[in-house]
Amino acid sequence: MEQTFEPVIGLEIHLQLNTASKMFCSCKNAAGSTPNTNICPLCTGQLGVLPTLNKEAVKLGIKAGLALKANINEISVFARKNYFYPDLPKGYQISQDLHPIISHGYIEVEDKAGNTKKIGITRAHLEEDAGKSMHGGDCSLIDFNRSGVPLLEIVSEPDMRSPQEAYNYLTNLKKMMAWLDISNCDMEKGELRVDVNLSLRPVGTEKFGTRIEIKNLNSFKAVKDALTYEIERQTKLLNEGGKVLQQTMLWDDAKGQTLVMRSKETAQEYRYFPEPDLPPLQVTQAEIEEVKNAMPLLPNEQKKVYMDTLGLNAYDAGLVTQERAIKDYFETVLKEGVQAKAAVNWIFSDLAGKLKAANLEILQSPVSAKDLAFLIKQIEGGKISSKIAKEVFAKAFDTKESIKKLLESSGASQVNDEAQLEVWAKAAIAANPKAASEVKAGNAKAIGALVGPVMKVSKGKANPALLNKILNRLIKG
Numbered sequence: 001m002e003q004t005f006e007p008v009i010g011l012e013i014h015l016q017l018n019t020a021s022k023m024f025c026s027c028k029n030a031a032g033s034t035p036n037t038n039i040c041p042l043c044t045g046q047l048g049v050l051p052t053l054n055k056e057a058v059k060l061g062i063k064a065g066l067a068l069k070a071n072i073n074e075i076s077v078f079a080r081k082n083y084f085y086p087d088l089p090k091g092y093q094i095s096q097d098l099h100p101i102i103s104h105g106y107i108e109v110e111d112k113a114g115n116t117k118k119i120g121i122t123r124a125h126l127e128e129d130a131g132k133s134m135h136g137g138d139c140s141l142i143d144f145n146r147s148g149v150p151l152l153e154i155v156s157e158p159d160m161r162s163p164q165e166a167y168n169y170l171t172n173l174k175k176m177m178a179w180l181d182i183s184n185c186d187m188e189k190g191e192l193r194v195d196v197n198l199s200l201r202p203v204g205t206e207k208f209g210t211r212i213e214i215k216n217l218n219s220f221k222a223v224k225d226a227l228t229y230e231i232e233r234q235t236k237l238l239n240e241g242g243k244v245l246q247q248t249m250l251w252d253d254a255k256g257q258t259l260v261m262r263s264k265e266t267a268q269e270y271r272y273f274p275e276p277d278l279p280p281l282q283v284t285q286a287e288i289e290e291v292k293n294a295m296p297l298l299p300n301e302q303k304k305v306y307m308d309t310l311g312l313n314a315y316d317a318g319l320v321t322q323e324r325a326i327k328d329y330f331e332t333v334l335k336e337g338v339q340a341k342a343a344v345n346w347i348f349s350d351l352a353g354k355l356k357a358a359n360l361e362i363l364q365s366p367v368s369a370k371d372l373a374f375l376i377k378q379i380e381g382g383k384i385s386s387k388i389a390k391e392v393f394a395k396a397f398d399t400k401e402s403i404k405k406l407l408e409s410s411g412a413s414q415v416n417d418e419a420q421l422e423v424w425a426k427a428a429i430a431a432n433p434k435a436a437s438e439v440k441a442g443n444a445k446a447i448g449a450l451v452g453p454v455m456k457v458s459k460g461k462a463n464p465a466l467l468n469k470i471l472n473r474l475i476k477g
């Protein structure tokens with residue numbers, strides 16, 4: 001009989017921190033610049049130079065620790081991780097080994113059944129990035145711009161039980177880290193890198209099976225696909241009486257399969273020892289408090305506040321707290337005095353549609369939050385119809401013109417001329433006396449059948465509030 005296995009998944013994340021300069025020197029933290037333009041004797045590993053710790057990186061580490069509900073350790077120790085690689089000229093990377101800055105935290109994710117589950121964070125530590133080798137043609141090139149860029153490595157407990165849980169963990173982690181400006185988290189630029197650990201064990205047992213590691217994952221989807229593939233492969237292997245070997249694997253996204261990179265025998269021994277050129281890192285309670293006080297609410301906390309104070313439902317509140325930039329845009333619209341629900345509707349219908357079609361992020365929106373607020377207020381104030389508003393919005397987005405200017409110049413402004421409105425209203429009543437008598441009998445909704453034709457004949461420009469008033473006056477006398 002076929003046995004059922006349970007996957008045990010843990011994740012290691014490397015995040016490039018959003019600091020102005022590198023971890024131990026004053027070079028610009030800009031890995032993507034022209035190769036080898038942000039380098040100095042220190043980050044190229046020359047003799048006789050001493051590292052100086054970047055305080056901003058420490059602050060970001062503390063911030064991450066607070067977001068992960070973890071212990072911020074008052075004393076942590078930098079250590080040398082020794083290995084040879086052409087893009088690591090020092091022959092070691094400065095990292096943290098036995099005493100990381102952060103330990104024992106968690107992230108909440110949704111599990112298979114839709115319940116909230118805590119995924120433990122074993123530790124997170126500060127370290128420096130290595131340079132970057134580029135291989136092509138008959139030579140290899142090295143770019144040291146990335147050498148010494150501050151990293152935070154976040155190691156989870158093996159608490160995930162499905163590829164989807166791993167995906168949810170990554171999504172939540174990225175959302176939080178980007179929200180707090182700890183990292184840009186752009187996977188394509190290597191600002192967020194994921195390594196996966198996986199083992200299988202028979203359902204109902206406790207003992208861990210043999211663990212494999214998967215590297216070279218360039219998207220969250222790749223993580224999910226690689227895990228799904230490996231779980232299937234190992235389940236089949238175990239059911240056929242085979243043994244899983246402890247290996248490091250690579251994920252080939254194009255082929256949709258894992259490849260063996262190296263086996264246990266060639267595993268690295270890093271010979272860690274405390275970095276003699278840096279004192280132990282000390283973090284005081286006052287420093288932790290300072291970071292805490294400057295921190296915005298986390299996405300899920302902000303979501304709750306929006307539900308409680310703005311009356312948004314969970315879905316809408318979730319939409320506006322997806323990203324920091326969306327939340328900032330939304331709040332700017334609100335500050336102008338627009339109703340929350342109207343703001344959500346506009347941001348996630350017209351604006352989102354246009355952004356998607358133009359392949360833009362909300363930060364790049366040609367229509368500013370203030371401009372959108374102005375437009376919504378024109379509708380709320382009954383000065384333009386929503387049909388006109390949509391047209392003006394689209395035009396503003398395409399031409400980058402201000403909404404105000406477009407409204408003035410296009411003559412899109414409303415017909416507020418009562419005499420004209422009355423002519424249209426009378427014609428509508430004459431054409432549909434049934435609707436008029438229903439309104440008279442107290443069915444307020446029936447007025448829509450009269451408003452429609454007037455909007456049509458006025459090309460959407462009749463002032464809806466004024467038209468309503470005039471229709472009611474004409475019908476009820």
Ligand SMILES: [Zn+2]
Pocket residue numbers: 022025026027038039040041042043044148
């Ligand atoms: Zn440097």
